[in-house]
Amino acid sequence: MRATRVAAGVIGVVMVATGCGSSSSDEPSSAETRADVADVVEDVEPVVEDEPEEDELAVEPIGVGESAEWEIPEEDEYGDVVEGGTPAVMRVTLDAAEWVGASAEHGTSGSPDGEWLRLDLTVSNVGDAGDGTFSPYGLMYWESETHAAQDVGTLHMPAGADVDTTYRPGQSVSGGIVLDVPERDGVVSYVWNLFGGAVGFAVEVPE
Template sequence: MPTVLISAVLLTGCSSGGDSGEATPKQTSASEVPTGEAAVKPSESASLSAPGPVLKVGESGEFETGETDDTGENYKATSKMSVKVVSAEYVTPEEVDTGNEPENGQFVKVTLTLKNVGDAPAEVMTYGRMEWENSNTARQKASTLEGVGDGRSIDTTYRPGQSITGFLILDVGEEGGTVSYNASEDPNAVGPLFSVTLPREK
């Protein structure tokens, strides 16, 4: 009989210890949800690579400017710009005082107001970085030198609070479509800094 009683006690003790052992890891696992840097990284990455606003005439939006390290990695946002599409009108070579015909098909004059709404200087350089596309045509370069020197240039460095209203003469395939400013320094960017939906007049 003593042997039987001892065995029963041992079995009961093992069973109780097992229940306690199972409960503890579950509680620990639930409390050790990743926080801090490991949890923040995905949201930061998504924010940095998010595409900018797509704007129509009269609309405004904002986009970030930033920089990478010497290796071209580790992008960080440094400032923020606002952009307003003042107007978008199709023009002829005569109207922009040039003897050059548009190579892609049509000149469009896009007037923008840019303002630094961030806390650090921000550089905007649109030449060579403006592209046009529509539902039938893939992205193509749209920058030109037409109209340069005829008004205030928006390609410059903006200190916090500074703004400029100026225009770009772009060479697009036809009326309509979208022109985009593709100048993000973020190697993980998934879209342009901002885009303008062009009107159709015909």
């Protein structure tokens, strides 16, 4: 539609340049008029539609020993993002990923719907200001090339330190979470903001 408006503008220039009525020796010749119009057309910038931005939410899965970072915007007492506020910068390092069975050590019992995948993580707030939270319960999702994303839950917490907590700048905790993953394929992701679909980190499911 914008290209159409530009074309109309050029037509208007032609009409003004050619005009109507009797001719005069002071009026420009047809050749001069065509040259002036050509200059105007050259000066009109082509209309280029904005290219779609890359998916900012997409993250590369991390492997054992690798880390991922994301920012949590500062919010006011009403939960609204503070314009120009200082975000918390969270970092997760994957220390280990393994399939486990039922045991008190892993905090598992009974039978899973799929298989239990234990992720050992080190969670840190590496920002200069602002508290950040890591709350995997209900925010861990699994998907594969053939299966759409679904909540895999975090119903089991292994013995030891609890990574599900609030972190002040400089604080960190190493601990584990156990997910009920449908199959040994695909990727599990931590979606820290469900409303915005913001992914903090992703881990490729081991074979």
